[in-house]
Amino acid sequence: MATLELLDLNRVTNDPIAYASWWPVISHKLSSDIPKFNGNLGEDPLNHVMTFHLWCSSNTLNDDSIRLFFFQQTLTGPTTKWYIKFPRTSFDNFSTLATTFLTHFQLPIRYEMGTELLTNFKQTTATHISDHIHEWRHRRRMVKTYVPDQLLAEWFIKSLLPSITEDVAKGGVVTEDQVITHVQYLDLIYTQSGMLYDKTFDAPRPEFSVPPSPKSNKDSHARDDMIGMTSTKM
Numbered sequence: 001m002a003t004l005e006l007l008d009l010n011r012v013t014n015d016p017i018a019y020a021s022w023w024p025v026i027s028h029k030l031s032s033d034i035p036k037f038n039g040n041l042g043e044d045p046l047n048h049v050m051t052f053h054l055w056c057s058s059n060t061l062n063d064d065s066i067r068l069f070f071f072q073q074t075l076t077g078p079t080t081k082w083y084i085k086f087p088r089t090s091f092d093n094f095s096t097l098a099t100t101f102l103t104h105f106q107l108p109i110r111y112e113m114g115t116e117l118l119t120n121f122k123q124t125t126a127t128h129i130s131d132h133i134h135e136w137r138h139r140r141r142m143v144k145t146y147v148p149d150q151l152l153a154e155w156f157i158k159s160l161l162p163s164i165t166e167d168v169a170k171g172g173v174v175t176e177d178q179v180i181t182h183v184q185y186l187d188l189i190y191t192q193s194g195m196l197y198d199k200t201f202d203a204p205r206p207e208f209s210v211p212p213s214p215k216s217n218k219d220s221h222a223r224d225d226m227i228g229m230t231s232t233k234m
Contacts, residue, residue: 013084014088016086016088016089017072017090018088018090020065023063031059035048035055036075037075038078038079040077045101045105046146049098067094068091068093071094082104099148099154106151115145115155118136118156121136121139121155123161123200124161125161125199125200125201125202126202126204127200128204129183129184129190129196130184132159132160133180133184136156136159150175153175153178156176156179161199164186167186168186
């Protein structure tokens, strides 16, 4: 019983921040006007991130590690349970935490923003990589709301086939443009190595015309004429 209680205590007191020895000492006290996010219906997670960014700037909290430390203190209610479920040392910079936060809490309101065009978009084994990129860009233009670049990159990676996603993850790319450029590069590698149809095995293959017969129709007709000719000489 005591062991179970200890496990529960470790779970509820978990700290996902990966602290580094060179981070500056935090001398600021938590201000009462720090923005809060509870995850209630109608709360905009993107607005929370922007408000928090402005709050940090106005309090001269410009170091990334300090922003990382204070952001977790803006989470209340159900959002704290979401946060402490991450493994220890999950986050060592604010950008990663903010992107993870937006990815999770942006999705419940995606239908209000029209971003379901992107979040529901999936590549199939019958779709060439170039065609998938073209359709993604078409859908992206149809979404009129602002979406953070790193969130777009994550959505695009998730839209790819799992085997391609694994290769993209090794590229260390973080922005939408970087991800698409890297996928185009992989498309070239797949094509040159013959792996393309191992990835998209149901995709249409180029149609090659049947090579013409060595004997042309003209020659064939000429021979037919010669065979059918009769000599008038006796």
